[in-house]
Amino acid sequence: MPFTMHGDLIFIYKSPHLMSHGEWDVYGILAEKNSVYYPPFSLIFFATVQLIFRLFFPGFEQFTHSLGLLGKKALYGSEHLYLSLFLMKLPYLVFDCLIILTCWKMLSNNKSKLLFMVFWAINPVVIYGPYMFGQFDLIASFFVVLACYFSLKEGKGHFATLSLAAGCLFKIYPIAFLPLVLCISSKNFKDFVRLLIYGAFPVLFFYGFFYSISGEAVLGVFKTQSHNIEIIDSLGVVVLRFFQGIVYALVCCHIFMIGRSKLDYPLLSQYFVIIYFAIYWGLSVSSTHRYLFLIPFLIYFVHNRPEWKKPFYFLLAVIFLGGLRGRASFLGIFAPINPEFFLSFPSVKDISCYLFNCSIYTESITLLFKGTTAIMTIILLKNLFQPLYKRTS
Numbered sequence: 602m603p604f605t606m607h608g609d610l611i612f613i614y615k616s617p618h619l620m621s622h623g624e625w626d627v628y629g630i631l632a633e634k635n636s637v638y639y640p641p642f643s644l645i646f647f648a649t650v651q652l653i654f655r656l657f658f659p660g661f662e663q664f665t666h667s668l669g670l671l672g673k674k675a676l677y678g679s680e681h682l683y684l685s686l687f688l689m690k691l692p693y694l695v696f697d698c699l700i701i702l703t704c705w706k707m708l709s710n711n712k713s714k715l716l717f718m719v720f721w722a723i724n725p726v727v728i729y730g731p732y733m734f735g736q737f738d739l740i741a742s743f744f745v746v747l748a749c750y751f752s753l754k755e756g757k758g759h760f761a762t763l764s765l766a767a768g769c770l771f772k773i774y775p776i777a778f779l780p781l782v783l784c785i786s787s788k789n790f791k792d793f794v795r796l797l798i799y800g801a802f803p804v805l806f807f808y809g810f811f812y813s814i815s816g817e818a819v820l821g822v823f824k825t826q827s828h829n830i831e832i833i834d835s836l837g838v839v840v841l842r843f844f845q846g847i848v849y850a851l852v853c854c855h856i857f858m859i860g861r862s863k864l865d866y867p868l869l870s871q872y873f874v875i876i877y878f879a880i881y882w883g884l885s886v887s888s889t890h891r892y893l894f895l896i897p898f899l900i901y902f903v904h905n906r907p908e909w910k911k912p913f914y915f916l917l918a919v920i921f922l923g924g925l926r927g928r929a930s931f932l933g934i935f936a937p938i939n940p941e942f943f944l945s946f947p948s949v950k951d952i953s954c955y956l957f958n959c960s961i962y963t964e965s966i967t968l969l970f971k972g973t974t975a976i977m978t979i980i981l982l983k984n985l986f987q988p989l990y991k992r993t994s
Contacts, residue, residue, distance in 0.1 A: 602690045602732050603683040605934045610735030611676070613639075614689055615668040617647035621655075628815035637821035641807040642770035643737065646692075654688050661685050677940045686735075686937060693731040696743045700897055703746050707866040713904060720900045725921045730890035733934050737771070738893040744768030745775045746897050748782050749869055758786030762800030769804055773822065774894060776804070777880055781872060784853045785864060841883055848879040848978060855985050867905045873898040875981050878974040886923030886970045887963065889930075916973055922949065923966040 616627050616638045624630070631638055638644055655662035660681035667676065676682065701721060705714045721727060731739045744764045751761035761782045768775030779800050787793035811819040852872050856864070877895040884891065903913045929936070931948040949962065 602694075603687040604938050605733040605735075606686055606937050607734045607736075607929055607934055610686070610689060611668050613643075613735065613737060614647055614651065614665055617644050618651055618665050618668060620644060620648035621651040626815050628811060628818040628821065632815070632818035632821060637818075637824070639772065640770045640822055641811050641819070642767065643740075643772070646740070646771070647737075650692055658684065658688060661688050665689075674940060677937055682937055690732055690735060693737065693739050696740045697727075697731070700739070700743050700746055703743070703750050704897060704901060707750055707901070708904075717900060717904055720904065721897070724896060724900070724917065726889055726892055726896055726917060729921065730893045734890055734930065736888075736890035738890045741768040741772040741775055742894045742897060744771070745778060745873075745894060748775070748778065749866070749873060749898070752782045752785040753864060753866065753869065758782075758792070758796050759799040761786050762796045763803065766800050766803040770807055774880070774891075776800075778873070778876065780849070781852065781876060784856045785861065785869070785872075788861075838883075845879045845882065848982070849876060851982055851986075852876060866901070870898045870901040870905070871981055871985065874902050875978055878978045881974065882971055885963065886920060886966050889920060889923065892920045912973070912977060916970070916977075919966060919970050919973065923963075923970065 616631060619627050619630065627644060628638060651662070651665055655665075661684065664676070664679055664681040664685035667679070679685070701718055704717055704721075708714050708717060727739075730736055744767045748761040748764035748768070751757040751764060754760075762779065765775050765779050765782060779797075783793055783796055783800075786796055808819060852875055856872075874895065877898065881892070881895070899913060899916075903909045927933075928944055928946065928948045928951070932946040933944040933948070935943040
């Protein structure tokens with residue numbers, strides 16, 4: 602945590618620093634610079650973190666204040682560098698523990714809990730994404746796991762949709778699971794509408810609040826994510842959305858076919874894994890931290906299905922290699938120790954460009970991921986529906 606850094610970590614803390622000093626129109630200020638920030642909770646959360654840490658660590662305030670004034674090389678020379686990097690990533694460790702504790706509640710015995718913790722703790726994607734790279738997807742991932750946990754608890758469906766709303770206010774992706782959680786938790790149409798309101802109201806409220814301050818600038822994050830949510834842009838996108846919709850519909854159909862009374866957490870883990878796979882078909886495998894959302898459910902699923910361990914390891918390797926394209930995200934991530942030395946090492950992409958066409962590496966990794974997850978999705982869906990087909994026939 603103290604010895605690694607990517608530029609994303611600077612970006613994550615730079616804008617909330619303005620809020621921590623009383624500036625609320627952060628989105629408006631960024632819009633003037635043709636820049637955007639993450640959803641409102643991330644802004645509020647990291648501003649609050651800075652307010653708390655500056656009370657106990659004056660050097661941290663000095664370091665974060667210089668994020669918008671100094672370049673990376675100057676930051677690397679700061680006497681407060683290592684402590685500040687540790688503190689900037691410390692909140693991730695809290696949510697890391699919360700993910701483990703929540704998953705433990707969905708596991709039946711101590712052996713299962715220990716096995717899950719080991720799989721999680723030594724996972725390269727988990728180590729790299731938040732603790733080396735510095736991205737905060739781990740926080741939003743916790744709220745998706747929490748939504749999964751509450752969705753099967755009698756009378757706690759509103760906590761499930763509220764959890765998704767909280768996750769969506771950190772990063773946009775968790776809202777994709779609102780239809781799934783509604784199908785799992787709703788007892789009837791009235792209950793469906795009630796839970797939908799619980800899930801939608803916090804998002805509308807906080808975006809509305811910042812809209813009253815910054816106007817349309819607060820919606821800039823949706824424009825930067827347009828490649829993930831656009832429906833009609835090209836024939837390829839239309840075909841992709843069609844297959845993603847079919848996969849989602851099949852999962853929801855399975856829920857209604859077997860009935861809510863037969864749902865359990867191992868089955869829910871399959872639902873989440875399948876839908877995550879479908880979502881990721883529209884993304885390039887270049888941002889390792891994005892796959893933190895998938896990992897808790899994938900580990901939970903593999904824990905219950907040991908025969909999937911080898912495909913699990915292979916998929917982890919593909920995800921991890923996909924994120925090591927640039928120098929700053931390869932050995933350059935150790936630049937805080939010695940920037941000139943570690944940034945001088947060629948990245949995986951540099952090596953691949955030397956050996957063959959630059960695009961081959963990225964395209965190969967992307968095809969490997971999409972092909973592997975497509976095959977796994979088909980197998981998982983077959984495993985879900987085959988018992989139902991045999992029973993009816």
